[in-house]
Amino acid sequence: MSELFTWDAAKFSVKVPDMDREHQQIILLMNKLHDLYKSGAPASEQGKALTALAEYxxxxxxxEEAYMAKINFPGLNVHKGVHKNLLERIGQFAAGFKASGNLGDDLFVFLKxxxxxxxxxIDMKYGVHPH
Ligand SMILES: [Fe+2]
Ligand SMILES: [Fe+2]
Incomplete structure (x- = not known):
């Protein structure tokens, strides 16, 4: 099955190894969720994979916020606000899934x-900040 998302260091590395590793883990969890969705896995399995992605x-x-605080990154508060919005969106998708039992293509368009x-x-910006 084709991957939803493929890691490409040239495009996605933020030059902070710990954060690159975490981004790769997020991609792995997204791809796993997408595979389960596309193969029509039971809703319980899709739900578990969605929870795993949300928790990670x-x-x-x-x-990431702790890292930005550590390097005194000036854009920390703006970045935190963006994270908060994203978590809200994921929460909305999770609620929609709970209600309908269907993840829906929109979720994957959004994730990608x-x-x-x-x-x-936005992540690249802390990557180029002196640290
Ligand atoms: Fe971020
Ligand atoms: Fe990030």
Missing amino acids: TVKHFSD MWLSAHICG
Whole structure:
């Protein structure tokens, strides 16, 4: 099955190894969720994979915010706000899934767009901040 998202260091590395590792883990969890969805796995399995992705995203955002605080990154508060919005969106998708039992293609459009736009747009900025 084709991957939803493929890691590409040239495009996505933020030059902070711990954060690159976490981004790769998020991609892995997204791809896993997408495989389960596309292969029509039981809703319970899809639900577990969605929870795993949501929980790891919470961990990643908190690690990233701690890293930005550590290097005194001036854009920390704006970045935190963006993370908060993303978690709200994921929460909305999770609620929708709970109600309908169907993840829906929209979720994957969102995840794909979010990951590339967020990493390439805003995460890169702390990567180039002196540390
Ligand atoms: Fe971020
Ligand atoms: Fe990130």
